[in-house]
Amino acid sequence: MKDTAKHQGLRNQLAELLAQKGITDQNVLAAIRKIPRHLFLNSSFEDYAYQDKAFPIGAGQTISQPYTVAFQSQLLEVKKDHKVLEIGTGSGYQTAVLFHLGAKVYSVERQNELFKQTSALLPKLGIRAKHLSFGDGYKGLPNHAPFDSIIVTAGAPIIPQALMAQLKVGGRLVIPLGETHQVMTLLVRKNETQFEKHEFGEFRFVPLLENKN
Numbered sequence: 001m002k003d004t005a006k007h008q009g010l011r012n013q014l015a016e017l018l019a020q021k022g023i024t025d026q027n028v029l030a031a032i033r034k035i036p037r038h039l040f041l042n043s044s045f046e047d048y049a050y051q052d053k054a055f056p057i058g059a060g061q062t063i064s065q066p067y068t069v070a071f072q073s074q075l076l077e078v079k080k081d082h083k084v085l086e087i088g089t090g091s092g093y094q095t096a097v098l099f100h101l102g103a104k105v106y107s108v109e110r111q112n113e114l115f116k117q118t119s120a121l122l123p124k125l126g127i128r129a130k131h132l133s134f135g136d137g138y139k140g141l142p143n144h145a146p147f148d149s150i151i152v153t154a155g156a157p158i159i160p161q162a163l164m165a166q167l168k169v170g171g172r173l174v175i176p177l178g179e180t181h182q183v184m185t186l187l188v189r190k191n192e193t194q195f196e197k198h199e200f201g202e203f204r205f206v207p208l209l210e211n212k213n
């Protein structure tokens, strides 16, 4: 598949729509204008790729809706060279947004099929994640901790303790919390023991699964 002027036009429209919906971070909007979302989807979705919708990506999972990706990315307040941990690589689209924001991205995926597919795709698109791994995101990546920020891209019933422990003081953890629907939640680590919690309304995600099949 190619990236054409038509795709670029659709991306510009998508960024415009996200700005109307309240996304104000210009770096996030620039990433949306830049990343060829249609290349993260099966070619049968090419005509729909720039709609503000989630789509199936295989293994019963979905690529997150662009508004959700932009909203979570904005909450992370990524600075150049921040170490960012993503739980739920999926299609790699959110990974690509983080990369374009200047982050050193570490990402974990528990579906082997998606892990393999996305590990092969990202380098082809010039997206250099620092570390992609196959495993259970509930555990985070203790060997690479601490992180400036952590983003969870699946609906979590609880905040995994391991993720809180792997956040730097001053760091931000963005996680959709809840079983049937999720409340977008931001934790800011104040010191060794205290976290400040902020909530940002409801979103819908596929579940963050514990390590069982």
Ligand code: SAH
Pocket: 057, 061, 062, 063, 064, 087, 088, 089, 090, 091, 092, 093, 094, 095, 108, 109, 110, 111, 114, 135, 136, 137, 138, 153, 154, 206, 207, 208, 209, 210, 211
């Ligand atoms: N950021 C992705 C979102 C994919 S959906 C994108 O936009 O494409 C959420 C992803 O989280 C799925 O790929 C799912 O397999 C993965 N996931 C669910 N539970 C997980 C866990 N415990 N550890 C790591 N990944 C998990």
